[in-house]
Amino acid sequence: MDTSFIETLKNFLKESLFQIGPKLIYSIVAFVVGIFVIKLVMRVLKATLKKSKVELSLKTFVESLSVFLLYGLLFTLIGSILGVKATSFLAIFGAAGIAVGLALQGSLANFAGGVLILVFKPFQVGDLIHVNNNLGFVIKIDILYTRIETFDGRVITMPNGNVANSDVDNRTMNNLRRVDLTFKFALATKMETIRPIILEAMKNHSIVEKTPEPDVWLDQIGESELQVTARSWVKSTEYWPTYWEQLEAVKKALDENGIEIHIPRRVVFQGGDYKSTDLSKKE
Incomplete structure (x- = not known):
């Protein structure tokens, strides 16, 4: 070399x-x-x-x-x-x-979505939201992604671009939320009989708001039943515990007063005679 x-x-x-x-x-x-x-x-x-x-x-x-x-x-x-x-x-x-x-067009869209979320504030960390068929509490909002934790402990990471362009149902933005319960009774049931029973069961709950007061209304008359809606207001953070407890309390009060929830029945005609069949029982 x-x-x-x-x-x-x-x-x-x-x-x-x-x-x-x-x-x-x-x-x-x-x-x-x-x-x-x-x-x-x-x-x-x-x-x-x-x-x-x-x-x-x-x-x-x-x-x-x-x-x-x-x-x-x-x-x-x-x-x-x-x-x-x-x-x-x-x-x-x-x-x-x-x-x-x-x-990285998607990432830039996510960054812009994060800015929009922070500016217009459709939700904040700690809010319970329903978006893109996911329900959970917001635990983090960063420059690209939003993370929510579901009731069963799953953590879902969603791109900010998708979240910003979706319908966001914020269930804790307002301080109060209405609990709606639906019951069905036989057509012969009297509203003046069941209304005070349901109201008393609902008002006895310790965290139900006094204003607006709970109310019970006939919501619909069906072919064989009355559909009754019972409503009360609670703090948004207490919605689900109150919903389940109110449902049990009303059912217990109705049972104690001998009032049955409507059970669908059908009539079968045979040779000029008929018999009534209870759908709640096995044939």
Whole structure:
């Protein structure tokens, strides 16, 4: 091998090492210090947000966005230390932005959806919502996703873009919520008989609101039954426990007063005679 080529290569590597070496060392130091500073800044930011009156949903969004921006600044600083000019960075970021934008259209839509959720506040962390056939409590809203926890302990992660463009049923936004119970009675049943029984059972519940008062109304007259609706108001956070307890309380009160829930029956004609068949019993 030509010795002149080897010497030229050695000289080139030495010159490159002397030129790039210090910058590379400075870049490594900047990276290590930058990571430390980012962790420190995030710790201070979290403590500040925790002490402030900022909503929890906004806190999680600000934290995740701050991490993204801080790391972006760190890599920009490292690039400048290595000799990459700001204009080059802008060109690189511009080209990368176009490529990433095309590749991550869904993520950008999710980011925009997260901003819309925080601005218009259809729900907040802690709210019970029903969206996209999922019912649960909101536990986190970050820059791309919203997480809810269902009643059976499952955690569902939903893209913010889909959530922002869906109908959101917020069941805890209002302080009060109405509990509706439906019962069916025989046509011969008198409303003046069953109304006070149902009302008393509902009013005896300790957490039912006094205003508006519970009420009981004949809702529908069917072919063989009366459909009665009983309504009461409770705090939104107490809806499901109250619903189940009210249902049991009314059933117990009706049983104690000898009033039966309507059972469908059918009449079968045979040879000029007929017999009544109770559908609740096995044939």
